[in-house]
Amino acid sequence: MNSTAHQKVLILDFGSQYTQLIARRIREMRVYCEIHPFNIGFDKISSFGADGIILSGGPGFVKSEDAPMIDVQVFELGVPVLGICYGMQLMAHLLGGVVGESARREYGYARLELDHGSDLFAGLGEKQDVWMSHGDRIEKEPDGFIRIGRTESSEVAAIERPDKRLYGIQFHPEVAHTPRGTAMLGNFLFKIAGLKGDWTMRSFVESSVKSLRELVGDAHVVCGLSGGVDSSVVAKLLSEAIGDQLTCIFVDNGLLRKGEVEMIMSTYAEHFHMKVVMVNAADLFLGRLKGVVDPQEKRKIIGPAFVEVFMEESRKIAGVKFLAQGTLYPDVIESVSFKGGPSAVIKTHHNLELGDLLDLALIEPLRELFKDEVRAVGEELGLPREIVWRHPFPGPGLAIRVIGEVTRERLEILRGADEIILDELVKAGWHDKVWQAFGVLLSAKSVGVMGDERTYENVLAIRAVTSRDAMTADWAPIPYDVLGLISNRIIGETRGVNRVVLDITSKPPGTIEWE
Numbered sequence: 001m002n003s004t005a006h007q008k009v010l011i012l013d014f015g016s017q018y019t020q021l022i023a024r025r026i027r028e029m030r031v032y033c034e035i036h037p038f039n040i041g042f043d044k045i046s047s048f049g050a051d052g053i054i055l056s057g058g059p060g061f062v063k064s065e066d067a068p069m070i071d072v073q074v075f076e077l078g079v080p081v082l083g084i085c086y087g088m089q090l091m092a093h094l095l096g097g098v099v100g101e102s103a104r105r106e107y108g109y110a111r112l113e114l115d116h117g118s119d120l121f122a123g124l125g126e127k128q129d130v131w132m133s134h135g136d137r138i139e140k141e142p143d144g145f146i147r148i149g150r151t152e153s154s155e156v157a158a159i160e161r162p163d164k165r166l167y168g169i170q171f172h173p174e175v176a177h178t179p180r181g182t183a184m185l186g187n188f189l190f191k192i193a194g195l196k197g198d199w200t201m202r203s204f205v206e207s208s209v210k211s212l213r214e215l216v217g218d219a220h221v222v223c224g225l226s227g228g229v230d231s232s233v234v235a236k237l238l239s240e241a242i243g244d245q246l247t248c249i250f251v252d253n254g255l256l257r258k259g260e261v262e263m264i265m266s267t268y269a270e271h272f273h274m275k276v277v278m279v280n281a282a283d284l285f286l287g288r289l290k291g292v293v294d295p296q297e298k299r300k301i302i303g304p305a306f307v308e309v310f311m312e313e314s315r316k317i318a319g320v321k322f323l324a325q326g327t328l329y330p331d332v333i334e335s336v337s338f339k340g341g342p343s344a345v346i347k348t349h350h351n352l353e354l355g356d357l358l359d360l361a362l363i364e365p366l367r368e369l370f371k372d373e374v375r376a377v378g379e380e381l382g383l384p385r386e387i388v389w390r391h392p393f394p395g396p397g398l399a400i401r402v403i404g405e406v407t408r409e410r411l412e413i414l415r416g417a418d419e420i421i422l423d424e425l426v427k428a429g430w431h432d433k434v435w436q437a438f439g440v441l442l443s444a445k446s447v448g449v450m451g452d453e454r455t456y457e458n459v460l461a462i463r464a465v466t467s468r469d470a471m472t473a474d475w476a477p478i479p480y481d482v483l484g485l486i487s488n489r490i491i492g493e494t495r496g497v498n499r500v501v502l503d504i505t506s507k508p509p510g511t512i513e514w515e
């Protein structure tokens with residue numbers, strides 16, 4: 001599904017670690033953009049209908065044999081092009097300039113001096129701090145281009161050919177280390193490419209609802225509801241588009257947090273009047289997990305059990321042609337990035353491939369969005385705050401937070417403690433500042449005293465992390481008084497826990513979950 005009606009920018013990815021950031025910056029300015037690998041071919045580039053093209057940075061060298069290339073005709077499309085770092089070198093190289101390997105790698109801050117009052121730098125002072133990260137540099141710009149900026153070590157740090165609307169910059173405007181970088185990108189979008197900046201979540205909702213209606217026709221759609229923000233937004237969007245033709249399947253695997261089942265049923269079935277089939281499969285999941293302690297073994301049981309239950313339920317619904325899933329843009333980009341490029345981040349979490357198994361066509365209405373955009377759509381659709389700002393929750397649920405064997409009793413202990421952690425974080429205003437926060441019930445036991453009695457009970461760890469995307473994370477600096485409250489409440493109110501500890505490991509080297 002594509003929002004073809006919008007103005008849009010095409011970002012060609014040459015493998016820079018910053019490519020996604022370029023997209024973020026552009027979308028923050030309300031311009032729709034998509035990232036595609038540099039080698040999608042000239043026909044695709046020209047039929048994309050871009051209103052502006054950005055060539056990203058990348059680790060290559062334009063003169064090497066295996067240098068990532070594009071067709072020189074890209075510069076003849078009449079579409080404005082901005083080349084960043086490798087993208088600038090490639091533009092210069094293809095249009096007849098000279099790019100050389102410089103003896104010294106330029107990395108870090110540089111002072112850019114602006115010449116000639118280019119539109120790209122309109123409204124900015126004559127000197128700008130910029131972030132450089134490159135080995136090669138342009139020795140001579142192509143004919144017809146002029147130099148519009150230099151730094152101490154690069155005479156040609158920015159170039160332009162205004163009559164053809166071609167621009168190149170050696171530094172990275174998309175990173176926070178280039179303080180006025182967003183203004184430069186904005187100049188490219190609005191002053192040079194003449195874009196309007198009218199892509200909003202409202203317009204996304206309207207165009208999605210319309211195209212979902214056309215796509216689905218009078219067929220039926222199934223959607224797995226997990227209670228997380230992604231599947232919730234998918235379900236609500238579809239329900240606005242096709243109403244009763246949507247059936248949501250919610251599998252209670254017995255591994256959910258406290259109150260989750262009730263919350264889901266009351267929100268979707270009662271409040272939004274959506275068709276939700278709730279399957280109580282706790283016995284099945286917990287039965288198969290009996291005696292299992294290895295984390296990967298747990299996953300190998302839970303994933304397939306979910307598929308089994310989901311398939312059985314969806315087969316009961318007549319006329320189903322589509323399966324809706326909450327795939328997000330970062331997953332899509334990861335899978336299109338060219339092999340070996342730094343933006344080809346490894347994602348290990350399994351894709352259940354339910355669509356194939358059920359022989360259903362996939363609908364992925366969120367495949368163009370980043371996580372924070374999904375949240376904005378959720379708000380636009382009127383989903384409750386608690387759902388929109390919910391922390392991500394893993395598919396295997398509490399099974400990977402009860403260390404060792406998963407039993408009903410241990411799940412109950414963890415549920416109680418976990419609820420207290422979230423409750424106190426909400427009250428202290430910390431819930432939305434962290435990416436995830438939860439309890440982990442350890443397999444260690446500890447000695448304590450309660451009243452006059454010696455106790456020998458469970459240890460519970462508090463895990464709270466800040467993160468942008470879960471690929472890396474830092475432990476969250478929750479204030480001591482909040483931690484103190486959490487600890488007192490857990491030990492006072494949760495039977496079976498007599499000691500609370502705090503996990504202060506970042507990722508890497510740790511992972512967010514303990515298992």
Ligand code: XMP
Nearest residue numbers: 299349392393394395396470507511512513
């Ligand atoms: P780790 O523990 O690998 O977690 O740092 C990164 C993110 O992924 C979530 N996670 C999972 N999600 N199935 C999922 O759907 C899994 O098996 C799984 N393991 C970890 C984790 O909660 C964090 O957000």
